[in-house]
Amino acid sequence: QVELQESGPGVVKPSETLSLTCTVSGASVSTATLYWTWIRQPPGKALEWIGYIYYTGTTAYNPSLESRVTISADRSQNQFSLNLRSVTAADTAIYYCASLNSQWLALEFWGQGALVTVSS
Amino acid sequence: QSVLTQPPSVSGAPGQRVTISCTGSSSNIGAGYDVHWYQQSPGTAPKLLIYANRNRPSGVPDRFSASKSGTSAFLAITGLQAEDEADYYCQSYDTSLSGSGVFGGGTKVTVL
Numbered sequence: 001q002v003e004l005q006e007s008g009p010g011v012v013k014p015s016e017t018l019s020l021t022c023t024v025s026g027a028s029v030s031t032a033t034l035y036w037t038w039i040r041q042p043p044g045k046a047l048e049w050i051g052y053i054y055y056t057g058t059t060a061y062n063p064s065l066e067s068r069v070t071i072s073a074d075r076s077q078n079q080f081s082l083n084l085r086s087v088t089a090a091d092t093a094i095y096y097c098a099s100l101n102s103q104w105l106a107l108e109f110w111g112q113g114a115l116v117t118v119s120s
Numbered sequence: 121q122s123v124l125t126q127p128p129s130v131s132g133a134p135g136q137r138v139t140i141s142c143t144g145s146s147s148n149i150g151a152g153y154d155v156h157w158y159q160q161s162p163g164t165a166p167k168l169l170i171y172a173n174r175n176r177p178s179g180v181p182d183r184f185s186a187s188k189s190g191t192s193a194f195l196a197i198t199g200l201q202a203e204d205e206a207d208y209y210c211q212s213y214d215t216s217l218s219g220s221g222v223f224g225g226g227t228k229v230t231v232l
Contacts, residue, residue, distance in 0.1 A: 037221075046122055047158075047166065047209055049221035062220045096165055105213065106156040106171035113165050 022097030142210035
């Protein structure tokens with residue numbers, strides 16, 4: 001059983017950078033069997049794919065966010081992180097980290113989510 | 121507007137059967153990508169309900185079943201129960217988005 005926990009500021013000012021960390025237990029971010037993924041959900045709206053990082057360091061992002069997003073991993077802390085630059089109110093959302101099973105490419109385990117509000 | 125199209129809502133009485141469609145295109149479901157389904161109860165994170173078109177993870181009741189055909193996928197809930205009231209999302213991948221994951225807009229299931 002993989003457990004994930006998001007952490008980071010709950011409020012970010014417009015034009016600044018949103019930074020979140022996902023702490024993983026029950027698996028290693030260095031495993032080849034999982035991709036480490038970020039998804040977001042604006043209040044009352046649908047889920048939106050942000051991107052993932054693989055143990056090799058390979059990343060893949062939603063083209064609509066690619067110019068502003070960086071996902072990285074810290075193997076020593078067994079964590080992976082999301083940076084979203086130049087945020088606006090449209091980036092207000094619950095941000096989820098999740099593990100993507102490399103065999104089925106399904107989001108098998110999810111964190112509880114972290115609400116980030118973009119506001120001055 | 122989501123890449124995968126779902127009906128905004130479906131409803132049924134306890135014990136009834138409801139189905140949710142997920143319509144895509146030749147660049148996602150029709151391209152051969154598997155479809156996965158997630159259940160999101162109010163105020164909670166999504167939970168994997170069905171993976172790879174028709175497979176249930178351990179612990180998911182067999183009241184939930186799914187299929188895929190052409191550019192669409194379908195989730196069925198039989199013997200509807202009050203606890204099934206939730207939002208349901210389909211998810212796949214899209215070649216026109218560099219293989220990025222894509223979600224449906226979600227379907228709210230209401231138990232009457």
